[in-house]
Amino acid sequence: xxxxxxxxxxxxxxxxxxxxxxxxxxxxxxxxxxxxxxxxxxxxxxxxxxxxxxxxxxxxxxxxxxxxxxxxxxxxxxxxxxxxxxxxxxxxxxxxxxxxxxxxxxxxxxxxxxxxxxxxxxxxxxxxxxxxxxxxxxxxxxxxxxxxxxxxxxxxxxxxxxxxxxxxxxxxxxxxxxxxxxxxxxxxxxxxxxxxxxxxxxxxxxxxxxxxxxxxxxxxxxxxxxxxxxxxxxxxxxxxxxxxxxxxxxxxxxxxxxxxxxxxxxxxxxxxxxxxxxxxxxxxxxxxxxxxxxxxxxxx
Numbered sequence: 001x002x003x004x005x006x007x008x009x010x011x012x013x014x015x016x017x018x019x020x021x022x023x024x025x026x027x028x029x030x031x032x033x034x035x036x037x038x039x040x041x042x043x044x045x046x047x048x049x050x051x052x053x054x055x056x057x058x059x060x061x062x063x064x065x066x067x068x069x070x071x072x073x074x075x076x077x078x079x080x081x082x083x084x085x086x087x088x089x090x091x092x093x094x095x096x097x098x099x100x101x102x103x104x105x106x107x108x109x110x111x112x113x114x115x116x117x118x119x120x121x122x123x124x125x126x127x128x129x130x131x132x133x134x135x136x137x138x139x140x141x142x143x144x145x146x147x148x149x150x151x152x153x154x155x156x157x158x159x160x161x162x163x164x165x166x167x168x169x170x171x172x173x174x175x176x177x178x179x180x181x182x183x184x185x186x187x188x189x190x191x192x193x194x195x196x197x198x199x200x201x202x203x204x205x206x207x208x209x210x211x212x213x214x215x216x217x218x219x220x221x222x223x224x225x226x227x228x229x230x231x232x233x234x235x236x237x238x239x240x241x242x243x244x245x246x247x248x249x250x251x252x253x254x255x256x257x258x259x260x261x262x263x264x265x266x267x268x269x270x271x272x273x274x275x276x277x278x279x280x281x282x283x284x285x286x287x288x289x290x291x292x293x294x295x296x297x298x299x300x
Contacts, residue, residue: 028242028274029283037282040092043103048129049122053111056104056126057088058133059095065138067100068145068297071127071179073159074103075150075186077201078119078208080110086279087149090289093281097290099297100139102130109207116209116219117170123155124162124173131177144179145296149279150246151201153187157225157254160233169222181234181296185278185289186246189225189254200245227257230265236292237265240273240285268292 043057061067072091076082084105091101106122107114127146134141148156163176188194188201192213195205206212213220229235237251248269255267270277270285277283 026272026284028240029277029280030274031276034086034089034276034280037089037280040088042088043091043095043101046133048104048126048132051107051113051122053105053107054122054125056102056129057084057091058137058139059091059101059103060137060139061095061098061100063138065100066134066140066143067098067138068143068180069100069102069130069133069139069141070094070183070293070297071130071144071146071156071159072101072103073123073146073148073152073156074105075148075152076108077204078109078115078151079204080108080114082108087152089281090147090149090279093286094290094293097294099293100137102126102133102139109204115207116223119208120155120158120171120223121173123159124171124176127159127179128173128175128177141177143297144177145181145183145293146179147183147185147293148187149185150275151188151204153184154189154191154225156182157184157187157189157229157235158223160235161225161229164226164228165222170219171222179233181236182229183236183238183289183292183296184251185238186240186243186251186275187237188246188250189227190250191224192220193253194246194250197247199247225254227254227265230255231258231260231262233264234296235265236268236296238268238278238289238292239270240275240277241269241271242273243275245275 043059074087104126146156239251
């Protein structure tokens with residue numbers, strides 16, 4: 001027993017430090033951290049419409065192709081003070097991994113023609129433009145995933161499910177491009193709920209929609225992505241557990257909306273990630289993001 005006590009004391013003194021260090025939370029990547037990353041080489045800038053903001057950047061891997069395509073939709077509270085460029089890190093990394101990327105820009109709140117319905121119609125037009133890209137570049141219009149971050153996650157989910165909109169809708173477009181799946185990175189599927197919560201983007205919902213849900217209920221019905229999307233299309237709701245901008249409940253509620261065996265939505269909850277870790281290829285969670293894309297696009 002006398003021999004055992006010194007050993008026990010030694011273990012306490014020398015083992016306690018590392019154990020305590022392991023419990024320290026991982027430092028989250030901030031917007032400032034993201035802005036300080038080296039700027040990737042630009043893609044090929046192509047217009048999908050006549051307005052100066054109706055364009056995208058196409059990046060294509062080296063090789064023969066045709067390559068599967070990831071349509072990348074940026075966030076920024078649907079506001080024109082944020083643009084597509086911060087998502088170039090994501091696009092460049094995915095292209096390096098073997099995917100063509102089409103990183104789109106569009107008019108937002110604050111731009112003439114932005115907001116409802118313009119922002120939605122331009123995102124739809126940009127997604128459908130992949131068909132034209134496939135005629136000129138070695139990319140496949142039949143192997144497409146839509147990915148969006150934050151407000152862009154909302155638009156990605158909406159774009160993938162818009163084929164169920166009635167012809168009478170202001171957001172209706174004919175013959176939407178069929179996609180293989182959606183990767184929502186801290187997306188905001190429930191605009192109505194989000195508009196009532198406190199945060200950095202919540203007040204922008206009313207500006208986007210031209211009113212709160214009580215004032216323009218039909219607009220919200222048409223602009224909120226239906227969870228029924230996941231009964232036909234695989235959806236990956238990737239969410240950081242420590243996200244201060246988008247609550248985890250947004251992803252959880254979308255995934256748990258249906259208990260049907262046909263539900264193809266999955267929650268990918270990242271315990272040590274915040275809002276911007278999901279769009280920083282230098283983040284420890286980036287491998288998970290890339291794996292979500294591969295799961296939807298890469299055939300065995």
